[in-house]
Amino acid sequence: MAFLFDLLIAFLIVVGSVFLLVGSAGLIKLRDLMTRLHAPTKATTLGIGSVLLASMVHFIVVRGAVSVHEILIMVFLFLTAPVTAHFVAKAHLHEHMRDGSELPPTERDSGWSTFDPGPGAPGESGTRPGPRGDAED
């Protein structure tokens, strides 16, 4: 039984380490930032979750008591990784703004929703006027 627990802990540690490596290798292999965002926010989070599970099982075997710290760290990381990814993507889009002039006309009263306020939207939308330059404030 102890051998089975050792096997489970070692398996979880190895799987988590491999996922950490894959996530960090994706950081340097992929092309630009919007594709690079996928590697750390998915693979690395999964790897750290596996490492925390291994630590939990290990301390259950060693101490005979369930520790809640790992669950706390796991929940915090799994909740904050998408928020971090969203913020990084938003800041990247904010840095590399296009003017939208390469887009075809929409043949409607309103422009493209990424660049112009949509129909019925409140006046405050983006940080720039649209491609047609008629963003009224």
Next chain:
Amino acid sequence: MIGYALLFGFFAASLALVLNIWRLVAGPTLMDRVLAFDTMVINVIALIMFWGMQQETTLYFESALLLSMFGFISTVAFCRFRLRGDIIE
């Protein structure tokens, strides 16, 4: 067996940290560096976990929790600074 697995874990997390430092130095844009730093924080949390398992002590969980919180807060604050020019408006 756990000792060998922990050795592999130390090796993998350290190699991941080296790759993140490479991206942090060579990243073409600013957000690349922020993302590499956030990944570095997660890898350091994994290292702390491995170290606590090797020492068989539960001392280091609070430090890992604090580090995860500080990493998240710093990343969000930096992105917000890039977006708004101000962290607290």
